[in-house]
Amino acid sequence: MEAEIVRRIAHLSRIALPESELAQVAGQLDSIFALVAQMQAVPTEGIEPMAHPLDLQQPLRADQLRSETPSREELLASAPRAEDGLFLVPKVIE
Amino acid sequence: MSMAWEVVIGLEVHVQLNTRSKIFCACSTAFGAEPNAHTCPVCLAMPGSLPVLNAAAVDKAIAFGLAIGAEINHRSIFARKNYFYPDLPKGYQISQYEIPIVGRGYLDVLLPNGEEKRVGITRAHLEEDAGKSLHDAYPGESGIDLNRAGTPLLEIVSEPDMRSAAEAVAYLKKLHALVRYLDISDGNMQEGSFRCDANVSLRRPGAPFGTRAEVKNLNSFRFLEKAISYEMLRQQDILESGGKVVQETRLFDANSGETRSMRSKEEANDYRYFPDPDLLPLQLDAERIEQVRKSLPELPDARKARFMAQYGLPAYDAAVLTAQRELADYYEAVATGQDAKLAANWIMGDLLGALNKAGLEIETCPVPARELQILLARIADQTVSGKIAKEIFEILFHEGGSVDAIIDARGLRQITDNTAIAAMIDEIIAKNPQQAAEYRSGKEKLFGFFIGQVMKVSQGKANPDLVNALLREKLQAPATE
Incomplete structure (x- = not known):
């Protein structure tokens, strides 16, 4: 696994990965891919792929509004920054 | 001038x-x-929430699929689309990827030149909206603001079947009408309930597809048309100067009418x-799909066919009147018990003209259908003439009120009393002996002069048919002195 690919995956996942750890993580990812390759070698012809490990189907909810709502203040309280009812985050536009 | 390019949308x-x-x-x-x-x-993505x-989002998606003749997938799968943006609290959007709920379908679209074109719909899938x-x-x-996060969306993807900006607009309008008919969306484009992205590329006719640009942020029919026209010129310039179109996402700027690259997002795809x-x-x-099928309302194409059969309307009138559900409802309310073609003429001419001039839509029409229906009834029962009816319509549209009250308050009742009209005519002939003599000696053009005089004296209220008949009778009679 090339360092460049590891860097890209880390960026897409927003994980800060120090340069010094790239090689180690690349090695770990390689062994995971080896396991995947081993599983992919299993003959699965004619077997429908599963989308979920449980053989159940999605239950549906009636289109109704919740009667009890946690207050907005309560919900905003868990954010590091909030003002005027808005969550505040570091500026995301150039 | 260069060889022709064909646009693919x-x-x-x-x-x-x-x-x-x-x-x-x-x-x-x-x-x-x-x-x-x-x-x-849940919509704030708190840990542990699921x-x-x-069910209603599912049923509305099924309704759409049935309306476009699509296969409804009996098994569909929700997938995570991963990207980071603060208005997407989970760090992924729940969407459908490999197996969407609605498979391949189509829409028949009426083009500006009167031809019909079938536009393929590749798929439609359920997903959640992001915040703002x-x-x-x-x-x-x-x-x-995460109020919008988790609002259900149906993403409808067309085939690259459109070959002009006008075709794209016609498709989008038909799609808009369809979701309104189905009552699966309020279709409000200003509020973002109905949003459009366009994939635009150029090619030489018959050649493989060219590289496309995706233009985002097209929240009106006019913007779609402008953005496509701009892209066609931009890509033509690039191709004819030997360059290559870059596959990228571009944003339409409504102020400048131009599209510009959104480079920041490119890499993250x-x-x-x-x-x-x-x-x-x-x-x-x-059973569930059948249940939805049974609850489907009458759709635009079926309603158009019914308008032609039931009201005897020409295809063009039926198409215009059924293009919007609200307009079709309005027409049917007005036409009930009235001359159906006359009702169509009034709505397509006077009403749509007045709405257009005032910048209003049928939903915000100041004249209730019931009042326009009464107005047509008053023409039919000869309470007012067609000409006076136009005046009453103007008053209804700009000042409101009811037809009968306006007729009474302003004394607009048509004069259908033979004796009264005959008296007016006698007086006019007596006042204009010279013109009467000339008419009788063969100058038939003067008939119009007398009609004008009667209308003037009666303030336009004399019944035109009676005036015509009585005037002819009186002018043809020999002078009585």
Whole structure:
């Protein structure tokens, strides 16, 4: 696994990965891919792929509004920054 | 001038479904609430919260699929589309990827030249909307409102079947009319309930497709047309100067009428889709689909055919009147018990003209259908003439009120009394002996002069047919002195 690919995956996942750890993580990812390759070698012809490990189907909810709502203040309280009812985050536009 | 280029257009349309609650939680979808008033642990992505699918969103997607003649997938799968943006609290959007709920279908579109064209629809899938970011109010920070996060969306992807901006607009209008007919969305483009992205590329006719640019942020029919026209010129310039069109996302700027590159997002188009382990496969049995089929309303094409059969309207009138559900409803309310063609003429001419001039839509029409129906009835029972009716319509449109009250208050009742009209005519002939003599000696053009005089004296209220008949009779009689 090339360092460049590891860097890209880390960026897409927003994980800060120090340069010094790239090689180690690349090695770990390689062994995971080896396991995947081993599983992919299993003959699965004619077997429908599963989308979920449980053989159940999605239950549906009636289109109704919740009667009890946690207050907005309560919900905003868990954010590091909030003002005027808005969550505040570091500026995301150039 | 260069050899002709052919434009190839496909549209992706995001339709907000008009459910009461969000797609995966019981928060309200109402527009315009205080920021974050409609949020809960599920749509805020609090750890441990789990999504539960809204049955109404599923049924509305099925209704759409049935209306475009599509295969409804009995098993569809929800997937995570991973990207980071603060108005997407989970760090992924729940969408459908490999198996969407609605498969391949089509829409027959009426083109401006009167021809019909079939546009393929590749698929339609369910997903959740993101929240909104406010960038200007806080220095160095962005404000995040997650009321919209989790609003159900149906993303409708067309085939690259359209070959002009006009065709794309015609398709989008038909799609808009369809979701309104189905009552699966309010279709409000200003509020973002119906949003369009366009994939635009150029090629030489018969050649393989060229590289396309995706233009976002097209929230009106006019913007779609402008953006496509701009892209066609931009790409033609590039290709004819030997360059290559870059596959990228571009943003339409409504102020300048131009599109510009959104470079920042380009690189991040690696969404790493995978099935969402929080949601099981959605299984639809034939019974549920049949239930939705039974509840489908009359759709635009069927309604057009019925208008032609039931009201004897020409195809053009029927197409115009059924292009919007509200307009078709209005027409039927007016035409009930009245001359159907006359009703069509009034609505397509006077009413749509007045609405257009005032910048209003049929939904905000100041004249209730009931009043226009009464006005037609008053023409039919000869209470007023067609000419006076136009005056009454102007008053209804600009000042409001009811037809009968306006007729009474302003004394607009048509004069249909033979004796009264005959008296007027006698007086006019007596006052204009010279013209009468000339008419009688063969100058028939003067008939119009006398009609004008009677209308003037009666303030336009004398019944035109009676005036005509009586005048002819009296002028043809020999002078009585």
